Amino acid sequence: MTDLKRDVKDEPELTDTGSLDDTRTTPVLDRGTVDPVYQAKAQVLNNAIQQIGMGKYQWELFVLVGFGWAADNMWPIITSLILPAVALEFNQSKPPLLSLAQNIGLLAGAIFWGFGCDIFGRRLAFNATIGVTAVFGLVAAGSPNFAAIGCFAALWSVGVGGNLPVDSAVFLEFLPGSHQYLLTILSIFWAFAQLLATLVAWPLLGYRTCSSEQSTPCTRSQNFGWRYFLIAMGGFSMICFILRFVFFTLYESPKFLMGKGKDAEAVAVVQKVAVKNHKISPLSIADLEIHDAEGQQGTDAAAALKRKLEKIDLEHVRALFRTSKLAYSTALIMFIWAFIGLAYPLYNAFIPYTLSSRGASFGDGSTYLTYRNSLIIAVLGIPGALFGGVLVEVPKFGRKGALALSTILTGVFLFGSTTARNSNSLLGWNCAFNFMSNIMYAVLYAYTPEIFPTKDRGTGNALTASANRIFGIMAPIIAIYANLETAAPVYVSGALFIAAGVLVSLLPFESRGKASL
Numbered sequence: 001m002t003d004l005k006r007d008v009k010d011e012p013e014l015t016d017t018g019s020l021d022d023t024r025t026t027p028v029l030d031r032g033t034v035d036p037v038y039q040a041k042a043q044v045l046n047n048a049i050q051q052i053g054m055g056k057y058q059w060e061l062f063v064l065v066g067f068g069w070a071a072d073n074m075w076p077i078i079t080s081l082i083l084p085a086v087a088l089e090f091n092q093s094k095p096p097l098l099s100l101a102q103n104i105g106l107l108a109g110a111i112f113w114g115f116g117c118d119i120f121g122r123r124l125a126f127n128a129t130i131g132v133t134a135v136f137g138l139v140a141a142g143s144p145n146f147a148a149i150g151c152f153a154a155l156w157s158v159g160v161g162g163n164l165p166v167d168s169a170v171f172l173e174f175l176p177g178s179h180q181y182l183l184t185i186l187s188i189f190w191a192f193a194q195l196l197a198t199l200v201a202w203p204l205l206g207y208r209t210c211s212s213e214q215s216t217p218c219t220r221s222q223n224f225g226w227r228y229f230l231i232a233m234g235g236f237s238m239i240c241f242i243l244r245f246v247f248f249t250l251y252e253s254p255k256f257l258m259g260k261g262k263d264a265e266a267v268a269v270v271q272k273v274a275v276k277n278h279k280i281s282p283l284s285i286a287d288l289e290i291h292d293a294e295g296q297q298g299t300d301a302a303a304a305l306k307r308k309l310e311k312i313d314l315e316h317v318r319a320l321f322r323t324s325k326l327a328y329s330t331a332l333i334m335f336i337w338a339f340i341g342l343a344y345p346l347y348n349a350f351i352p353y354t355l356s357s358r359g360a361s362f363g364d365g366s367t368y369l370t371y372r373n374s375l376i377i378a379v380l381g382i383p384g385a386l387f388g389g390v391l392v393e394v395p396k397f398g399r400k401g402a403l404a405l406s407t408i409l410t411g412v413f414l415f416g417s418t419t420a421r422n423s424n425s426l427l428g429w430n431c432a433f434n435f436m437s438n439i440m441y442a443v444l445y446a447y448t449p450e451i452f453p454t455k456d457r458g459t460g461n462a463l464t465a466s467a468n469r470i471f472g473i474m475a476p477i478i479a480i481y482a483n484l485e486t487a488a489p490v491y492v493s494g495a496l497f498i499a500a501g502v503l504v505s506l507l508p509f510e511s512r513g514k515a516s517l
Helices: 036-052 056-089 097-116 122-142 146-172 187-206 225-245 254-259 263-276 285-289 301-310 315-319 324-348 351-361 367-379 381-391 398-417 423-450 454-481 488-504
Strands: none
Touching: 036 254, 036 263, 036 285, 056 097, 056 122, 056 146, 056 187, 056 225, 056 263, 097 122, 097 146, 097 454, 122 146, 122 225, 146 423, 146 454, 187 225, 187 367, 187 381, 187 423, 254 263, 254 454, 263 285, 315 454, 324 398, 324 423, 324 454, 324 488, 367 381, 367 423, 381 398, 381 423, 398 423, 398 488, 423 454, 454 488
16 A cells, blocks of 8 residues: 555556536435535536546545444454453452443544534544544553543544544545445444454453452553553554555545535545546536526625534534434434444443353353354454345345344344353354344444435434444443343343334435435
8 A cells, every 4th residue: 555645647548437417326315305506516526426436546445444444343342352351450340431431432532523524524534533543542551540541441432433424424425326335345344343353352361361260469460461452452553544644645525525615626626536546537617516506605705704603503413404304314313323322332342241251151161262252253243244235235125124134133133142051052142143233234334324415424424423322321331230140231232223123114215226415
């Protein structure tokens, strides 16, 4: 990736893409759902991006956006993996407080970066989120007490919380409508992160950590594994940040610029992407300005002042509830994210403890078997993400069908895990759960940004992510007061997944085969 900033003069001969009229895309949202001038111009930009096609710029962006997907899953898993060791070293009676601090940071990050990227743009947020995560992840390795590691977990989570709302918006806005299924395939990075975290944790946490059965106090020198683990994973995130910031030039989203009244800059970005892909785009400013007769945003001083004042009001939120159908869709997808936001961490964040404690009751709760089983579970997530990418393109099934089925089956497999009578059957149920939940998340992360218009997409992503994080905060609180040695959390989690799957079937928009606005 060292040549990502190579001068365009060194590129091969460019290919003409023809006329904009040669390419037509069908929008996800119905006509009249969003501002008609914006919708018309967004359609022109969709056609231009579709003509340029999937090329070098989008494939590089695919990889770099994947780093954000990886961080979103990796850091919550890191917290759950270090939780037992941290609790032993600092003699903490309520270890889930660390998960609570993390979820508060995730909520703050989702709100700040999600809403913010609709105001100050995608570029700053895209680079800053993973940078914040890396810095505070590395610093956390030197934590002298439980309060310090809790603060640093909240701070690194502020970065993590912004990754998906920002990255999904960035990628979708440069993606041809014919390739929007790649938003689903991106979840392979999400699954890979779980595998990577488990592989690195095995030698560092599995054999360089105090035992809960030792009679002497756990000291820092005996328990350095979790600190090495944070250094390793923080270093990985720092490498991701450097690859994004130093070796790649991210252009501002053309539809974001157009939504701000900067048509000339939007056209310039499309032309740059075309050159990067060895193409020539026929798009011109006139193709956008022709729609100004319908009432385009003003550019005088008064209009500029109005736009600045709009930055501090709820304009973007109101736009997502502009019509009854769009309001219904926005509210429903928020409830779906909220239910999953409680269900997933309630079960998954405590899987290492569950495997160890229930494995011990089955007579095989050793460190080796616990991490071996965690690794097997993590591996199953990768084919799940790939299968989700295929499933969303099946005719008459699409995003909604894939999401509803995978979400309901995720809950069913959780209920099934309560019937396990030995560690192998428990492992089997957990593998099935992870396979289906990765399909679910792969489709959910792709479908959600597709049903929001670009100018409000960051805000829409922020609303759904915030609902997810708010309910996620409840999971560690429940863990503090609930008995995790019973099946109660599993039943609650399974029921929430099934309820979310039912709600998916009620969503009004199907985005398969259509271009986002």
